[in-house]
Amino acid sequence: MNNNGFIVYIIGTTAAGKTNLSLNLGIDNYEIISCDSMQIYKEANIMTAKATAAEQAIKKHHGIDLLDLQSEGFNRKQWNNMAIQKIEELQSKAKIPVLVGGTHYYIESILFNQETEDKQMIQVAELNLNGKEPYQFLNEIDPLAAEKFHPNDHRRIINSIKFYQTTGQLPSEQLDHHSDQCKLRSNNFLILWPKWKKSEDLKMKVTERINEMLDQGGIEEILRIFEILHNNQNQVGGVLQSIGYRQFNKLYQYYKESGLQFPNVDDKFQELLKEGTERLINDTMAYTKKQIQWIKNRILCNSKIDIIANRLFLLEFESTQTFKEQVVIPAQKIYSLFCQLSQDDKLGDEQFKISSQKLENILTITPQMIEKYKQTQKLKSRTNWKKQVCKLCNKTMNGPFEIEQHFKSRYHKLNLLKDAKLQNKKQKID
Numbered sequence: 001m002n003n004n005g006f007i008v009y010i011i012g013t014t015a016a017g018k019t020n021l022s023l024n025l026g027i028d029n030y031e032i033i034s035c036d037s038m039q040i041y042k043e044a045n046i047m048t049a050k051a052t053a054a055e056q057a058i059k060k061h062h063g064i065d066l067l068d069l070q071s072e073g074f075n076r077k078q079w080n081n082m083a084i085q086k087i088e089e090l091q092s093k094a095k096i097p098v099l100v101g102g103t104h105y106y107i108e109s110i111l112f113n114q115e116t117e118d119k120q121m122i123q124v125a126e127l128n129l130n131g132k133e134p135y136q137f138l139n140e141i142d143p144l145a146a147e148k149f150h151p152n153d154h155r156r157i158i159n160s161i162k163f164y165q166t167t168g169q170l171p172s173e174q175l176d177h178h179s180d181q182c183k184l185r186s187n188n189f190l191i192l193w194p195k196w197k198k199s200e201d202l203k204m205k206v207t208e209r210i211n212e213m214l215d216q217g218g219i220e221e222i223l224r225i226f227e228i229l230h231n232n233q234n235q236v237g238g239v240l241q242s243i244g245y246r247q248f249n250k251l252y253q254y255y256k257e258s259g260l261q262f263p264n265v266d267d268k269f270q271e272l273l274k275e276g277t278e279r280l281i282n283d284t285m286a287y288t289k290k291q292i293q294w295i296k297n298r299i300l301c302n303s304k305i306d307i308i309a310n311r312l313f314l315l316e317f318e319s320t321q322t323f324k325e326q327v328v329i330p331a332q333k334i335y336s337l338f339c340q341l342s343q344d345d346k347l348g349d350e351q352f353k354i355s356s357q358k359l360e361n362i363l364t365i366t367p368q369m370i371e372k373y374k375q376t377q378k379l380k381s382r383t384n385w386k387k388q389v390c391k392l393c394n395k396t397m398n399g400p401f402e403i404e405q406h407f408k409s410r411y412h413k414l415n416l417l418k419d420a421k422l423q424n425k426k427q428k429i430d
């Protein structure tokens, strides 16, 4: 890949207007590459919020409709190969690739040069572990670091040991300063981040959008996709693992058993539909929190501060009515400025900075803001290292945040219920 080729990323949560923005960047020399692990599937159109035929007619889209429903999906490497090929293809036609989507481990594979991380992986055999398992070895030299990792997270465990053996420093100390772990592939990029100002408004939008999708053919799509995969029992169907379909498993089971013919349904169907919809809204909201955490932890905290501060633009908006004024127009201004700078070969420079005059009243993320966020994250990560076990579910969690999430989970609540029933029975027997 041409590392000096200019790339634009549009990142952010679900329902934050990424598609809308991607179709309205202004200068017309770009094409869109979708970075979404669901939109790669054919036939999964409505519930994945894939660009509609009309939207695809406005702008050419890549990275969608690549796999059959029966497929297990792409891993990071497979997706990365596809995307790099597309990027090169567009750049050879002097088009700017605009990468749009919410599947962040896809975006990460382009934004950061992860080959170095993978290379380290090969050298495992060269480590001197005194005949011990890597996790055990790490636990002996640095229990604090071992606490942090899952015992199966081989890549990070091995990397930590290697770090210890080459530098003599403790990996847990390195975790606190891991800013150099991720190397940006190039400096020649722009990131646009549209974001709802208030999370209550995002929740309202998510709810509204999910209801719209279901009303506009989503239910039929869900039933049809389950049906196709049901008839291919040997196939896994990665699409069912993702948010948008799996929440309606019970609905489909009932539909199948009852012999109903959509749209002629009964009360029970409506009830299960409502249940699935609520679950989908909750899962989507939980996912949006993860998406924001990823942007903050991986992009803001893990890249060189000055570079990222001058290339990432947070565009907050208050409502769909103000989206154009608060997101589209500022983004167009930034985009055209960057296109010009890229043509003049200015973006690759690490020292590059846009004068505030040129940005007029567009607010930018300052290095100070990132530094401050990094500090709080550092504190958080230290206190978050303590592991705790939920005896009821026999599950191990990292720190208070994960524990809190677990107690709210359906899995835990179900076990609570089972446990209560068991106690009840025991009492009756006694």
Ligand SMILES: [Zn+2]
Pocket: 390, 391, 392, 393, 394, 395, 406, 407, 411, 412, 415
């Ligand atoms: Zn539990």
